[in-house]
Amino acid sequence: xxNTIFPEELSEGWLIIYIDDIIVFSETWDSHLTILERVLKKxxxxxxxxxxxxxxxxxxxxxxxxxxxxLSLGMDKNKVVEVLLKPMPQTKKEIQSFLGFAAYxxxxxxxxxxxxxxxxxxxxxxxxxxxxxxxxxxxEELKKSLTKAPFLLMxx
Numbered sequence: 001x002x003n004t005i006f007p008e009e010l011s012e013g014w015l016i017i018y019i020d021d022i023i024v025f026s027e028t029w030d031s032h033l034t035i036l037e038r039v040l041k042k043x044x045x046x047x048x049x050x051x052x053x054x055x056x057x058x059x060x061x062x063x064x065x066x067x068x069x070x071l072s073l074g075m076d077k078n079k080v081v082e083v084l085l086k087p088m089p090q091t092k093k094e095i096q097s098f099l100g101f102a103a104y105x106x107x108x109x110x111x112x113x114x115x116x117x118x119x120x121x122x123x124x125x126x127x128x129x130x131x132x133x134x135x136x137x138x139x140e141e142l143k144k145s146l147t148k149a150p151f152l153l154m155x156x
Contacts, residue, residue, distance in 0.1 A: 005042055015039070021054075032058065083146045088139065092129050095122050102142050109145040116142060 002017045009015040009024075014035060016023040024039060026032040036057075043050065089095040099119055106112040118135045119142070121127055131139070 005046060005048075006039070009035075009038065009042075029058070080147045083143055086143065088131065088136070092123060095119055095129075098139070098142075099123070102146060105146060109142070112142075112145075115145070 002020070002022070003010065006015055006017065006022075010017065014025055016025075022039065024032070024035045026035050083101075086098065089098055099116060102109070102112070102116065109115070115138050118132075118138050122129055122131075122135065
């Protein structure tokens with residue numbers, strides 16, 4: 001729904017939408033005020049609600065959606081440490097949790113689906129949970145890829 005409300009803004013590259021969160025960014029205070037006005041003018045007619053306690057205004061950098069966004073977008077350093085310290089999953093629930101986390105960053109991981117394929121098979125109820133050598137290698141490769149995920153520059 002949000003994509004249908006803000007198609008022009010999304011195509012102009014200064015707005016990011018994730019489910020019901022909106023992030024806008026700009027290079028100057030004046031342009032930021034103009035952008036906020038445009039967004040608010042679109043929100044009011046469709047009766048969207050804004051939670052002021054979730055709002056952050058005029059930040060040069062903002063941690064949102066497990067990313068750090070300012071001039072770049074990438075994994076929060078605390079999450080990198082968390083991944084490095086993560087032990088080998090021992091249950092289906094633990095591997096599902098890890099894969100959910102990893103899938104969130106899939107756009108930063110080359111060949112994510114290929115690497116994760118054997119791990120996703122473990123999530124099948126009919127599959128016996130067994131961390132084979134192939135699966136251990138896939139898990140370690142995903143962990144390594146997650147900690148090396150590149151930072152992407154914000155669009156101009």
